[in-house]
Amino acid sequence: MSFRKALWCVFFLGVLCAAGSFVGQYVLGMNPCVLCIVQRVAVIATALLAFLCACCPNSRCIERVINAVVVSLAPVTGLGVAIYQIYIQHLPLIDQPSCGAPWTFRLRDAPLFELYEPIIRGSGNCGEVQRILWVPLPIWSALFFSAVLLWVWVWFWRCRCEGVRK
Numbered sequence: 001m002s003f004r005k006a007l008w009c010v011f012f013l014g015v016l017c018a019a020g021s022f023v024g025q026y027v028l029g030m031n032p033c034v035l036c037i038v039q040r041v042a043v044i045a046t047a048l049l050a051f052l053c054a055c056c057p058n059s060r061c062i063e064r065v066i067n068a069v070v071v072s073l074a075p076v077t078g079l080g081v082a083i084y085q086i087y088i089q090h091l092p093l094i095d096q097p098s099c100g101a102p103w104t105f106r107l108r109d110a111p112l113f114e115l116y117e118p119i120i121r122g123s124g125n126c127g128e129v130q131r132i133l134w135v136p137l138p139i140w141s142a143l144f145f146s147a148v149l150l151w152v153w154v155w156f157w158r159c160r161c162e163g164v165r166k
Helices: 003-026 034-055 061-089 113-120 137-159
Strands: none
Touching (some): 003 034, 003 137, 034 137
């Protein structure tokens, strides 16, 4: 498999996970918190960056380095947010910090709000634990971001000099 195909796999996995987050919200009735929405945006950004990098040149080693770094930006951010939310959810209720006002409240007067409002609709309770298959959602997010980082860098390492050998 080439590095470009690995990026396409990241794109399709990101689209699948983003679709899953919308199904969870709009079909299963899970109301995402502020940190969940940041993780959702990181998943969407991961998919978009993987798409853009898969469409960019990947023939030289420096191009693969740049693409691997660019694709890694959103998952690193999302992984940090997911780990923070896991930490918050393991605190006693009295010690859980507030996540602040929901994004829909914060951005309601922003330009083009109606276009992106379905993506950021949610609550402000980050300590509430919601599960799919008995696993809390931030753990699923952390697994996604970790898998993407591992996948991209393993395939980068395997393909780092394939253009030089030919």
